[in-house]
Amino acid sequence: MESCLTLIFLSSLVTLITANSVSVRLVNGNNPCAGRVEVFHRGQWGTVCHRDWDIADAAVVCRELDCGTAVKATYDAYFGQGSGPISMGFVGCSGSETALKDCSSISQYAQYCNHNQDAGVVCSEKGLRLVDGFHLCSGRVEMLRTEGWGSVCDAAFDQQDAEVVCRELDCGAPVQVLRAAAFGKGKGRVWSEEIQCRGNESQIDICQRTSSQMHSCSHDNDVGVICSGYTDLRLVNGPDICSGRVERQYFSKWGTVCDACWDMRAASVLCRQLNCGIAVSVVGSDWFGEGSGEIWADVFDCDGNERKLSECSISSWSRAECSHRRDVGVICSNSSLALHDGLVRLSGERQCEG
Incomplete structure (x- = not known):
């Protein structure tokens, strides 16, 4: 009975934050639409406790x-610890609200949270998108700023800019600007x-961006880009998702990766991207079997500290030198294979010597 009374009392503390008391931002993500959730409340920015935080709350943000x-x-x-107050806790959105301020929260409970419980969000839109193309990786270039979405003027937009656009969107390499x-013509602003x-x-x-008075830009000058294709990654045929044969997807087509110039730095980036820890070993097709279908023969020139493979410099490799006998595999530290004593590989000129 006492616990029920306590629950009723706590329920009475639920606060609907007033319309003018809060605004929202995402901090420390790799684009404007991902990051730690922070709210502006009573004159300062604060974080949101992850207690009761769920996809409905994220949808509202x-x-x-x-x-x-x-x-x-x-x-x-997930996006690092914030500082300052923890302004909201036990947020309860239905998912249909237009703003986080419209959701209920037990603000008094936020004092029992700490910054290692800061909530975050990943949204579908990045601060960059391609619109009205014939697939996900083609279209009019639009960028998100504080003023909203706007198209990009084609003045001084070149192949190097397109390289970055395609890389950020995990769309491979640019085919055409x-x-x-x-x-088609966009709506709203034109970033000139x-x-x-x-x-790179x-x-x-x-x-770098420089404002230019040399160009008169309108939606007649909206620039578009065609990239080579949307990519995804996976490790297959291992005992878990953190070890296996490396496979990449271009649009709907999966293929294996040739071991030409594949090294531990590229493997480390792959393991990090898949949330599988660090790379333990790069192995050949004798570990996880030969794949079938396409062989993607791209060479990844990674430093090793990139967060995903698309951030590495990529160049094409002669596919004539690759076959499924050269399908590369990776074992990451979060795999059960990495826990086995006696993990062995041979380092020599040939696969079976060293």
Whole structure:
């Protein structure tokens, strides 16, 4: 009976945050539509405790920020620990609200949380998108700023800029840059500053930008890009998802990866991307079998500290030198194979000597 009374009392503390008391931002993500959730409340920014945080709450944040739909609600300070107050706790959204301020929360309970419980969100939209193309990796280039979405002027947009756009969207390499609103005219703003990428940046926002008075830009000048294809990655034929033959997807077609110039740095990036820890070993097709179908013979020149393979410099390799006998495999530290004593490999000129 006492516990029931306590529950009723706590329920009476549920606070609906007033319309003018809070705004929302995402911090420490790799694009404007992912990161630690922070709310502006009573004159300062604070974090949100992950207690009762779920995909319905994340959906409201994504909707409020015009970031599409919620892909993931994150916990345990996935995007790093914040500082300052923990402003909201035990958030209870139905998922249909237009803003987080419209959801209920037990603010008094936030004091029992700490910053290693900061909540986060991953939304479907990044701060960059391709619109009105004929597949996911083609279309009019649009960028998200604080003022909203806008198209990009084709003035001074070149192949190096397109390299970064395709890389950030996990769309492979650029095939063509199209000018003069080839994918139709956008709506709203036109970002007219010159984007000056070197071509090796992981995100378009990292590139230098200079405002230019030399170009008169309108939606007639909207630039478009066609990239080689959407990519995904997986490890197959191992005892778990953290070990196996490396396979990549271009659009709907999966293929194996040739071991030409594949090294531990590339393997480390792959393991990190798959949330599988660090690379323990790079192995040949004798471990996880030969694949079938396409053989992607790209060479990944990774430093080893990238968060995903698409951030590495990529060049094509002669496919004539590759066969399924050279399908590469990887064992990551989170795999059960990495826990076995006596894991052995041979390091020599040939696979069976060293």
